[in-house]
Amino acid sequence: MPEEQSPKAVYVCSGKGGVGKSTVAKATSRGLKARGLNVGHFDADLTGPSAPTLFGADTRLRILNQRIQPAISGGIPVVSTGLLADADHPYIWHGPLLRGALHQLFHDTDWGPLDLLVIDMPPGTGETQLAVLDEFHCIAAVIVTTPHELALVDVRRSLRMLQEADIPVAAIVENMAAATCPRCSHSWQPFPGTAGDQLQQLLPDSRLIKVPVDSGASAIDGQGNGDAALVQYLDDGGLFTDLCTLHTNTLQAT
Template sequence: MNRLLPGVRILMVCGGKGGVGKSTVAAHIAMSLAAAGVRTGLLDADFQGPSLPVLFGTRERPLVRNGRISPVVRAGVRLMSTGLLADASRALAWKGPLLRGALRQLARDVDWGDVSTLVIDTPPGTGEVHMALADLLDISAAVVVTTPQRMALEDTRRCVTMLARLGIDIPAVVQNMAHYSCPCCGERTELFPNAGLTEALLAETGYPGARLVELPLLPEIASAADRGVPSALGGADPASAADKAFASLADLLRGDDPARPILAPLQEGRTS
């Protein structure tokens, strides 16, 4: 049981390198889980660079009722971010006890309601936020986001090693911007020459069973995010490669593949 959120499944989304699309992946995981009937919350734990307000196109301030903060709700997902609590231009340079206190407050004093799965978007790297979350919450699993570049993979190696040291399972690694398909002829182009390094990294670090999920480079994902309408919320065609890719990742996490029930406990949170 979680020390601060008993009965809630916690899914961290991590990335060793900044700019690999971690926040976008976290938002779409939350959206896809909610669309499948999972009672889902999304916590933006990147205090220094909160992305959630931009991704969801909202600056709505959460209300406080009876001493508890009510999350902003979009498409059935309960959202919380310091970007919704403070001025967008204000830098929150929290460290040490102050940072841990803020994380504790977001878990304890936010009215998450009947949320059964909380997705946490963490800052890039292997810093204090990750350690604090592991101390405060029982993390069910983590999804690691990377790109098939050697520079990104070296940082991913450190991220995976940290999660292993914390005893956190990694059911999936998302290789974002894995390839580009020509919209005219459908020809697939590998954008980076080191796609095979991700599988080698997982085997080397003790996670050979983690599923590698490839997400293509799709302009509509970036366009929808800039408009504050994630593609899972209608920012793209539901039949597009973007939504299909994110839906397959959510199915993986829900354990809907009977041959590969990677995170089957999340099914317990599904509504009837």
């Protein structure tokens, strides 16, 4: 994809694995698509891809007219190294190969017209993250955490990386913030800590969206369904409205 045609990106990052970042990234793509935007989903976790499972994509990436053809799920083009080989295939990349694979997977893909590209960032602040920062023009980031103090420590490293790259944080998503008993309606906090609140103190202009453990939400099936509740929580929290506004403002500024 030529540089002048590259879409603006939205990073979804956490700094720590296991907090639900990839699930939030997928829900972000779904929510923006429902708002009428042409959205692509790029799984930048080259060594631990999860997009094929989340989107229910079981086909391999193929080449047509020398262009990579992405998997399509719910009208969203999806690209991931997990679509290159079997699910249990290990990806052992060295630094230069990481950058080359990242560049090729994006620029050699036939994405079609895109308004925004949602990028599921890998955990950490290493070579892949730096390559993504160099490759894409990001209009905003979404930070995902759990309430636990340990998650906060890692997320703050990612936050510092974003701040040094001058990338605004549109929202903080605190996943698994609360749980409610389906029988007695008693609510409690399944994980100790106040990571979301502490992050908002550092980012007072960012939305804080607390997502509970929803016993009524169905598991993701083979077609990638099951995230409707999460999409609704993010929508109610104002995430998609804010990202659509940022997209419009970016277009007007160019």
